[in-house]
Amino acid sequence: MTQINKYLYFLQIEFEKYRYHNLSKVILGIFTLLFCFIILYAKEVVPNVSPPLPSVETFFEFPTVWDYQGQIGNWLVCIFLGFLVIQQGCQEFSYKTVRQSIINGWTKQDYFLSKFLVVITYATFATLIYTLSTLIYGVIHTSDLDFQIIFDSNYAIPRFWLMSFGYLSFANLLVFLIRRSGLTTIAYFGYIFIFEFLMRMLHLYYFKHRSILFYPINSIEDIMPNPLFKLPDFWMEKAWGFKPLLTFGEASISALIYSIVIVCLTWVIFKKRDI
Amino acid sequence: MTVLETNALAKSYGSIKALWHLNLTVQQGEVVGILGPNGSGKTTTLGILLNILKQDSGNFIWFEGKYGDHHRRKIGAVLETPNFYPYLNADQNLRIVAKIKQIPNPKVDEILELVGLIQRRKSPFQSYSLGMKQRLAIGATLLGDPEVLIFDEPTNGLDPQGIADVRNVIKSVSQSNKTIIMASHILDEVEKICSHVAILKSGELLASGPIGAILSNDQFAEINAEDQPKLLQWIEDKEFIKLIKKEKNFIECSITEDINAAQLNTLLLNDGIALTHLVVRTRKLEEEFITITSKS
Numbered sequence: 001m002t003q004i005n006k007y008l009y010f011l012q013i014e015f016e017k018y019r020y021h022n023l024s025k026v027i028l029g030i031f032t033l034l035f036c037f038i039i040l041y042a043k044e045v046v047p048n049v050s051p052p053l054p055s056v057e058t059f060f061e062f063p064t065v066w067d068y069q070g071q072i073g074n075w076l077v078c079i080f081l082g083f084l085v086i087q088q089g090c091q092e093f094s095y096k097t098v099r100q101s102i103i104n105g106w107t108k109q110d111y112f113l114s115k116f117l118v119v120i121t122y123a124t125f126a127t128l129i130y131t132l133s134t135l136i137y138g139v140i141h142t143s144d145l146d147f148q149i150i151f152d153s154n155y156a157i158p159r160f161w162l163m164s165f166g167y168l169s170f171a172n173l174l175v176f177l178i179r180r181s182g183l184t185t186i187a188y189f190g191y192i193f194i195f196e197f198l199m200r201m202l203h204l205y206y207f208k209h210r211s212i213l214f215y216p217i218n219s220i221e222d223i224m225p226n227p228l229f230k231l232p233d234f235w236m237e238k239a240w241g242f243k244p245l246l247t248f249g250e251a252s253i254s255a256l257i258y259s260i261v262i263v264c265l266t267w268v269i270f271k272k273r274d275i
Numbered sequence: 276m277t278v279l280e281t282n283a284l285a286k287s288y289g290s291i292k293a294l295w296h297l298n299l300t301v302q303q304g305e306v307v308g309i310l311g312p313n314g315s316g317k318t319t320t321l322g323i324l325l326n327i328l329k330q331d332s333g334n335f336i337w338f339e340g341k342y343g344d345h346h347r348r349k350i351g352a353v354l355e356t357p358n359f360y361p362y363l364n365a366d367q368n369l370r371i372v373a374k375i376k377q378i379p380n381p382k383v384d385e386i387l388e389l390v391g392l393i394q395r396r397k398s399p400f401q402s403y404s405l406g407m408k409q410r411l412a413i414g415a416t417l418l419g420d421p422e423v424l425i426f427d428e429p430t431n432g433l434d435p436q437g438i439a440d441v442r443n444v445i446k447s448v449s450q451s452n453k454t455i456i457m458a459s460h461i462l463d464e465v466e467k468i469c470s471h472v473a474i475l476k477s478g479e480l481l482a483s484g485p486i487g488a489i490l491s492n493d494q495f496a497e498i499n500a501e502d503q504p505k506l507l508q509w510i511e512d513k514e515f516i517k518l519i520k521k522e523k524n525f526i527e528c529s530i531t532e533d534i535n536a537a538q539l540n541t542l543l544l545n546d547g548i549a550l551t552h553l554v555v556r557t558r559k560l561e562e563e564f565i566t567i568t569s570k571s
Contacts, residue, residue, distance in 0.1 A: 009374075012374070013371060013374050013375065016367070016370065016371050016374065017360060017363075017371060020362060020363060020367070021360075021362060022362070095358060095359070095360060095361065096356065096358040097358050097359070097360060099327045099354065099358065100358035100359075100372075101375055102325070102326055102327050102347070103325045103326075103327065103347065103350075103352045103354060104347065104348075104372055104375040104376050104415075105345060105347040105348035105375055105376050105377070106375055107326075107344055108326075272329075274322075274327065274328045274329060275327040275328075
C-alpha cells in the first residue's frame, strides 16, 4: 500500500465509523450554518457605528472580510470542532473500539495516524468553509474587485488552517491523555477559557513582559485575532509596554511549534500507556 | 507449526504481580483452555498477547514470526466484552472490522447466518441482548477465516440460553481444526471443548499440557451403606481407597485405577457391607483444578 493509499484507507474507515453518527452530523451541520451565516448578524448588531469603530461594510468587504470571518471561525472551530474531536475520540475509548482496532490488526501507530488524519481533515474542512464563505461575501460586497484586493489577506487561508489544526490537535491530545468524555471536555474548555488566561494574568502581574503572549492557546488564537483588538493597541501598549497581540509571523511560528510538540506528545502518551 | 511461544512474560500493576514468568507454547490445531480463578492473570495474558497491554519483561512470538507486525490480522479475538459502535448495525460493524483486517471480500452474511443474527443484521448493536452482542463478537472473530481464535470468558454474564448458543458456536468452530485459545473459569465448558489446558493462579502457571496428562488416573467413588460407621472404618483400613469427604447422603472417596465398581462392590459385600449407593467416575477437570490451585 502506498502512503497516499494508506491515508485514504484510514480516512475511509473513519468515514464509515461516523457517517451514521448523529452527534457528528448535528455538530458539523451547526458549525457549517453558523460559519456561513453568523456574520450577517453583524448587520443587526452594528448597523451604524461611529469611528474609531469600523463601519459594518468592512465586515463584508475585501480584504477585511478575511479577518472578520477568520475571527468567527476561530471561535467556531475552537468550540464546535474541538468538542466534536473530543466526543468522537473519547467514545472510541468508552466503547473500547480503540482496543478492538488493535486486536483486529492495527498497530498503535495505525490508530494514532487515523485520528491525526481526522484532525487534519476537520482543519481542512473548516478552512474550505472559511475560504468559500469569505470569497462569496467579499465578492458580493466589494466594489472595484481585482485579484490583488481579493487575496490581500496576509496568507489568511494557511493561517486559518494552522489555527484550526492547533485547536484540534490540542483537543486530540486531551482525548489520548484523559480518555473520558466529560473530564476531557471540562479540561479542554477550562484550559482555553480559564486556566491559560489566569496563568497569563499571573505572569503579567509578576513580569510585565510580552512573553505572556506566547502561551500555547494564545499563540493559536492570535493567528486569527479579533480585528477589533487592533483598535486598543495604542492604549494597551502604553499601559503594558507592549502590543496585546502577536504578529502573524510570531503567532504562526509559535503555534506551529506548539502543534508539533502537541502531536508528538500525543503519540508518546498513546504509545506508552496500556489501552 | 508453533503458533505461539511466550518466554518469561511478566506484568505488574504497582505492587501486584499480575503475571509472573509465563512460558507457554501453543501448537497449530490445539484448543487451549487457560484456566484460573478471578485475578489469576488470564485476561492480562491475553491482553499482552494481543498487544493492548505492555509486558514489563519477557517476550512472545506468533506464528514463528511469519507475519511480522501484521500477525493480529490472522487472529480473531474477543477480549472481555464485545466492542462495537453501538449506533451501527451488525452488518456495518462487521464491515469496519473487515476493513481493519484488510479482508477483501468479507463473508458477512455467511457469518451472521452462522451466529444466528441474520434476521437482526440491520438493527443497531445497542439494541442487542448481551447474548446477541457476544455472538456478534464471535462472528467478528471468524471474519477472514483466521488461523487462531481467542476467546476471553465468552459466556460471562449470559443467561442459560445465551450460554448454550455461544457454546454451540464455539463447539462448531473448534471442530474446524483451528487453533483456539480460550480463557474461562467454567471448567465443564473447557473440559468439553479443549484439548490442552494451562492453569494459572496469581499470575503463575501451575500446570499446562494435554487435558489427559493434567487429569490424574485416580477415580472417584460415591458410596454409602446403611451402616456408615462400619463403611468409614473399612475405608480407613484399605490402601486402595481414600476418604475425601463425608457428604450428607454419601461418602466421597478416591480409588486407584485398578479397581472398578464391580470389584469394589464385591470386596465390600465379602466384608459384610451392603452398599445403598455406588457411583464410580473418573476425576473431573474441576476437581483437578481445585487440587492444583489449592496446593500452591
